[in-house]
Amino acid sequence: MPKTAPSLAIVAINTATNGRRSLSLKSFFSPRKPKKDAFTSQFEPVLEQANLFHPLSKSPIPAVRQKAEWISKHGSCAVCKDQEHEHGHKHGEHKPEQKKRKAPTYECPDCGYPTHCSEEHYQMDKDRHKHICGILREINEDEHDLRSGRRMKEFEFPGAQHRDEAINLSNWDTFLYTRGFLSMNSERSMRHVSHVLTYPITIGSVLHQSSPYRLGKDLTVEGLKSLAALRHTLHPAVIPGITQSQDLRTIATHTVRIFCLGARAESHLPPHIYMQLAYLFPTTAFQIHFVGPDAIPPHTKSKDPHQHVHYEQITFIYDNSRYETYHAEAGPFNPYYDVFFLFSPGLAHPATKDMWKPTIPLLLDTKCAIFGTGFDEQDVMNDVNEIENAGYEMDWLMKPRENVFRSLKHEVNLTDVRQSAQCNWGIWGIRGRRYDVRPAEE
Ligand SMILES: [Zn+2]
Ligand SMILES: [Zn+2]
Incomplete structure (x- = not known):
């Protein structure tokens, strides 16, 4: 299905730059949803593979140039920022320094990001910058690749699994293999695909009997x-x-319901992406409930706060109510x-903490499993x-640990x-703690 490839590239771009949380993380990852530009919607490559690195401000892609502008306006020079802190500490003040820090307009020649206010501050900070420089360079090239206009074969996903073929969920490599x-022959392709x-697959890898997570x-x-x-x-x-071809919704003895609360980027993915979860469980019908103010179906103009989409063995429900009502x-x-799955919920984050307070006791009360993720160790x-x-x-149920199926793509805080x-x-x-396990009602 090559037709789906370019639109998935856009999804990859959008999920890469859309933040997780309405307030803090929206600005953490991106100033705003990048507009579709002409480069994403054509097959004729506009950028060759050998030509994916560009200083942000000189990129042939308008959205990348906008990003450079945004960083120059809202970002910070690492050296200026540190000097400000030192000054603040010396004077025992918490107020921001009077003297305004200078905007980062100097672009590192190796990663192309505007990182410092001047070449002088860049040279002073070069040793520390080199720790992130490689990651920034990777993001730069990935972003140009996604918008290069090449046919993105890695987004042409496989269909259902043959019954006799076992799935290995040990890691991304074994899963994809x-x-x-197909066409998973570069780390870049792995980053693109793992990101959507x-x-x-985080959901599937936890629930599946071949889960990489083991007792003890x-x-x-x-x-x-x-x-x-x-x-x-x-x-x-x-x-x-x-047989596999029968409508599973009519034969499945029970439907498994997956509730994604505080849903954002996960609700914007096209339904066929979630079929990769369904293929792990060929005889199960699913309902996936995306609940939260940002739970919006992909490709919709409807403002209806409650929408249903049926796609093969999955029913998607998008609902903007407060969770307590839902x-x-x-x-x-x-x-x-x-x-329940809570993707980067920000339970402790000042902007979202209060919103979660009435929700968690309700979830615990159900005695159903609740899994959560976070974007870094902290x-x-x-x-x-x-x-x-x-x-x-x-x-x-599960001690906090690195997620085997985390996105391999790094995202950077633009400020x-x-x-x-x-x-x-x-x-x-x-x-929620329970003291007895009742058998399922047949
Ligand atoms: Zn500076
Ligand atoms: Zn650099």
Whole structure:
């Protein structure tokens, strides 16, 4: 399906630059949704593979030049920023320095990003900058590649798995190989593809019986119990007389419901991306509920706060209500069929913390498994500490750890390009404490 390739490149661009949280992270990753430009929608390559590096301000791609402008306006020179801090500390003040820091207009010749206010400050800081320079160079070239207009074969995804072929979820390489993804012959392709697949495959890798997460190492006993309940539904014994071509929604004994709360980028992915999750569970019908003010279906002009999309064995529900309202309507919940995913929720973040407070007790009350991710170690630990300090009656299902299916693409904080993050870098799991396990109702 080569037709889907260019639009997926746009998705990859948008998810790469769209922040996670409405306030803080929107500015963390990007000033605004980049506009579609002519370069993304044609097959005729406008940039050759040997010509992907450009200083941001001199890029042939308008959106990249806009990014340079944005950094020059809102970013900071590392040396100026540090001097400001030192000055503030010396005088015991918390107020920002009177003297305004200078905008970063000097572009590093190696990564093309405007990193410092002058060549002088760049030279002073070169030793520290080299730690991030390689990542920035990679982002620069990836971004030009996504908009190069080449046919992006890596986004031509495989269809259903043959029944006899086992899927290996040990890591991205084995997953992509055993699922028959073609044209995954460069790290760049892996970065592009992992960035859109991190959401469905993070979910799939936790739930699947071939999960890379094991008892003792990553999962607690409670974690294994919760996943065993879900796998009971997800991997039913073969039902006689059922073939793969039949409509699974009519034959599946139960539908597994995945609730993505505070959904943002994950809800903007085209439905066929989530089919890569469904292919891991060929006999299961899914409902994926994206709940939150930014849960918006892709390619829609409708402002309806509640929308349904049916796509093969998945029903997508997009709802903009507050979770407390939604919870009442979506219940009752059952740990055998229902699971919650919170992608980079920012449970401890000042901008989103209060919003989550009434939600977490409701989720714990369902006794269903709850998994969360964070964009770096600090982000994960902030959320984990917030949960631990709240004194909830709960059990850990999965100790916080690096997510095997994190995005391999780095994203950079445009207000301070020294900071980078990876979508779904880490993962953890919890559940409200329960004292007995009831068998599934048949
Ligand atoms: Zn400076
Ligand atoms: Zn550099």
